[in-house]
Amino acid sequence: xxxxxxxxxxxxxxxxxxxxxxxxxxxxxxxxxxxxxxxxxxxxxxxxxxxxxxxxxxxxxxxxxxxxxxxxxxxxxxxxxxxxxxxxxxxxxxxxxxxxxxxxxxxxxxxxxxxxxxxxxxxxxxxxxxxxxxxxxxxxxxxxxxxxxxxxxxxxxxxxxxxxxxxxxxxxxxxxxxxxxxxxxxxxxxxxxxxxxxxxxxxxxxxxxxxxxxxxxxxxxxxxxxxxxxxxxxxxxxxxxxxxxxxxxxxxxxxxxxxxxxxxxxxxxxxxxxxxxxxxxxxxxxxxxxxxxxxxxxxxxxxxxxxxxxxxxxxxxxxxxxxxxxxxxxxxxxxxxxxxxxxxxxxxxxxxxxxxxxxxxxxxxxxxxxxxxxxxxxxxxxxxxxxxxxxxxxxxxxxxxxxxxxxxxxxxxxxxxxxxxxxxxxxxxxxxxxxxxxxxxxxxxxxxxxxxxxxxxxxxxxxxxxxxxxxxxxxxxxxxxxxxxxxxxxxxxxxxxxxxxxxxxxxxxxxxxxxxxxxxxxxxxxxxxxxxxxxxxxxxxxxxxxxxxxxxxxxxxxxxxxxxxxxxxxxxxxxxxxxxxxxxxxxxxxxxxxxxxxxxxxxxxxxxxxxxxxxxxxxxxxxxxxxxxxxxxxxxxxxxxxxxxxxxxxxxxxxxxxxxxxxxxxxxxxxxxxxxxxxxxxxxxxxxxxxxxxxxxxxxxxxxxx
Ligand code: ADP
Ligand code: MG
Numbered sequence: 001x002x003x004x005x006x007x008x009x010x011x012x013x014x015x016x017x018x019x020x021x022x023x024x025x026x027x028x029x030x031x032x033x034x035x036x037x038x039x040x041x042x043x044x045x046x047x048x049x050x051x052x053x054x055x056x057x058x059x060x061x062x063x064x065x066x067x068x069x070x071x072x073x074x075x076x077x078x079x080x081x082x083x084x085x086x087x088x089x090x091x092x093x094x095x096x097x098x099x100x101x102x103x104x105x106x107x108x109x110x111x112x113x114x115x116x117x118x119x120x121x122x123x124x125x126x127x128x129x130x131x132x133x134x135x136x137x138x139x140x141x142x143x144x145x146x147x148x149x150x151x152x153x154x155x156x157x158x159x160x161x162x163x164x165x166x167x168x169x170x171x172x173x174x175x176x177x178x179x180x181x182x183x184x185x186x187x188x189x190x191x192x193x194x195x196x197x198x199x200x201x202x203x204x205x206x207x208x209x210x211x212x213x214x215x216x217x218x219x220x221x222x223x224x225x226x227x228x229x230x231x232x233x234x235x236x237x238x239x240x241x242x243x244x245x246x247x248x249x250x251x252x253x254x255x256x257x258x259x260x261x262x263x264x265x266x267x268x269x270x271x272x273x274x275x276x277x278x279x280x281x282x283x284x285x286x287x288x289x290x291x292x293x294x295x296x297x298x299x300x301x302x303x304x305x306x307x308x309x310x311x312x313x314x315x316x317x318x319x320x321x322x323x324x325x326x327x328x329x330x331x332x333x334x335x336x337x338x339x340x341x342x343x344x345x346x347x348x349x350x351x352x353x354x355x356x357x358x359x360x361x362x363x364x365x366x367x368x369x370x371x372x373x374x375x376x377x378x379x380x381x382x383x384x385x386x387x388x389x390x391x392x393x394x395x396x397x398x399x400x401x402x403x404x405x406x407x408x409x410x411x412x413x414x415x416x417x418x419x420x421x422x423x424x425x426x427x428x429x430x431x432x433x434x435x436x437x438x439x440x441x442x443x444x445x446x447x448x449x450x451x452x453x454x455x456x457x458x459x460x461x462x463x464x465x466x467x468x469x470x471x472x473x474x475x476x477x478x479x480x481x482x483x484x485x486x487x488x489x490x491x492x493x494x495x496x497x498x499x500x501x502x503x504x505x506x507x508x509x510x511x512x513x514x515x516x517x518x519x520x521x522x523x524x525x526x527x528x529x530x531x532x533x534x535x536x537x538x539x540x541x542x543x544x545x546x547x548x549x550x551x552x553x554x555x556x557x558x559x560x561x562x563x564x565x566x567x568x569x570x571x572x573x574x575x576x577x578x579x580x581x582x583x584x585x586x587x588x589x590x591x592x593x594x595x596x597x598x599x600x601x602x603x604x605x606x607x608x609x610x611x612x613x614x615x616x617x618x619x620x621x622x623x624x625x626x627x628x629x630x631x632x633x634x635x636x637x638x639x640x641x642x643x644x645x646x647x648x649x650x651x652x653x654x655x656x657x658x659x660x661x662x663x664x665x666x667x668x669x670x671x672x673x674x675x676x677x678x679x680x681x682x683x684x685x686x687x688x689x690x691x692x693x694x695x696x697x698x699x700x701x702x703x704x705x706x
Contacts, residue, residue, distance in 0.1 A: 054093030058125025239672035242447025255297030304454030306590025326400025479521030567595035
């Protein structure tokens with residue numbers, strides 16, 4: 001009576017119906033029965049998406065699908081031995097022409113009078129005749145055609161197939177039939193890992209219904225419900241991972257309960273800093289100090305727009321750590337930034353006797369050895385450096401706090417590594433980012449962190465005006481303006497863009513650009529150069545010369561994107577702004593307006609400027625608010641692309657989209673928190689636990705679950 005259950009891990013080779021055609025699936029990454037069930041259609045055709053020819057105008061700006069029968073077809077010879085193939089497609093409402101200019105030899109074997117199929121593509125009208133060039137062809141079975149024509153509403157699934165599948169005899173129609181049989185055969189044996197009670201809480205259908213709905217939907221509504229289930233699973237696993245990580249951090253890792261904010265810190269704030277902390281800075285400091293006093297290690301994200309004064313926060317927190325007898329590390333993404341932070345720290349802390357050590361890749365061997373010795377001595381000090389610090393973190397036996405600046409440059413995995421240095425005591429961790437992170441992304445990528453916000457700019461800042469410039473027309477005027485501003489005492493950055501992912505090519509572009517400016521538009525002005533291949537001292541010298549006005553124009557590659565602080569800078573020219581991402585442009589803009597003078601940021605774009613690039617530039621012209629910029633960026637680019645989500649080691653999201661599915665995401669967060677808080681080891685839900693381990697195991701192992 002009782003049915004045998006198939007393991008979902010069953011190799012694809014043993015899945016009935018697939019048999020010796022498994023190779024094509026394996027190439028597509030489908031290795032098990034589970035993978036096969038999750039091998040979902042890339043789209044569907046149904047009567048609601050298929051357009052009657054009679055209703056088309058040729059002005060549709062999207063792809064359409066037409067279901068019809070080939071009435072006539074012929075090959076037409078053209079010059080130079082070429083030919084094109086034309087067919088007339090009829091449906092009950094009208095007629096359209098289909099045209100192929102390539103692969104006509106194959107096409108003529110497939111497209112013959114009498115064939116009824118679905119054709120997808122863009123339609124245009126040519127001499128009053130509708131036509132579609134190189135349409136996508138979907139063969140339909142007789143039954144499918146009848147169903148569609150009778151308006152039975154069945155949706156036809158289109159699976160991602162291709163050459164590998166065709167090689168083993170699986171064209172789109174056969175692949176569909178195969179999937180249909182697999183679903184029919186195995187679905188009744190699928191067990192859900194969520195018990196009914198949880199399905200109700202999650203508000204989703206069970207797994208069988210979900211697969212049925214996604215592979216063989218009878219309506220869009222049904223499909224949506226099925227898809228929602230698959231999305232919810234992904235979001236729940238992600239949120240369980242974060243909820244669990246938070247719990248783990250609290251229970252497993254012993255942190256440091258800092259004793260006091262002493263004299264040194266007080267002197268730093270009251271005597272050394274040349275300004276009063278903003279209200280936001282004070283509030284954030286209170287949040288941080290509250291964390292630092294607790295035994296439990298701090299895991300905090302500090303968000304604050306460019307120029308909001310995060311560095312000072314880091315310095316104060318690190319000084320507290322040193323004063324309490326610990327080492328404090330500040331990790332930054334570039335050498336130039338490390339150097340800058342080093343100089344800033346020295347300026348404020350030297351008189352107070354707080355040692356500051358700089359550790360970068362470019363230090364000379366002897367110097368490096370000496371600094372490493374200082375670090376491994378465990379002497380309370382502030383240590384500033386690049387990624388090198390992660391490798392050397394273990395040697396900081398006495399590490400009390402780790403600050404990571406400009407987090408978006410590092411992956412989640414790198415951050416977690418720093419947070420778990422493999423000793424039995426975990427340092428407090430403060431992660432800082434200047435690229436504001438929309439809520440959905442914060443919940444997804446930084447789910448294990450508490451969040452602080454610097455939502456107020458230090459006083460006395462000038463305004464920044466953002467100006468879009470058409471490089472083909474207004475470049476001369478632009479540099480005439482720049483010359484005038486510089487002659488009036490301003491300082492101008494000119495950034496040349498990423499040519500390729502190559503520092504060398506970028507440099508060439510910047511050098512060339514500088515040459516051209518010095519010969520032409522900016523003749524007679526002193527123009528400096530800053531690029532990533534310069535030595536640290538050279539970079540510092542170039543920036544110094546810029547700040548002092550010795551070279552009031554600084555041509556640069558994108559090295560200055562992150563964090564560079566020259567308050568005197570007033571003009572920012574971004575050449576080929578159309579090639580930059582939104583967040584990057586916002587960062588570049590943040591390099592000016594840091595002093596009291598009014599500033600301008602010129603985004604110079606050269607036609608043809610694509611739609612996306614235009615949207616980015618428009619967004620920046622309209623707002624200075626980093627949060628709006630980030631939301632827009634997320635909208636334009638999608639989450640996968642941002643902040644290295646793809647490489648971040650987050651559990652994969654194939655179905656869910658943290659932007660579009662924000663409602664589901666928030667629900668998942670709440671339910672996952674509840675679950676882990678009441679039953680951290682998921683004792684009551686063994687099947688869910690198993691699934692969780694399967695999906696998130698690598699990360700959990702990595703955190704060394706006891
Ligand atoms: P962020 O790292 O957030 O981009 P920084 O920490 O580099 O910003 O600060 C930008 C500039 O503002 C620096 O020159 C810094 O000295 C200055 N600054 C920071 N806090 C204040 C404040 N409370 N009042 C005035 N100036 C400040
Ligand atoms: Mg900074």
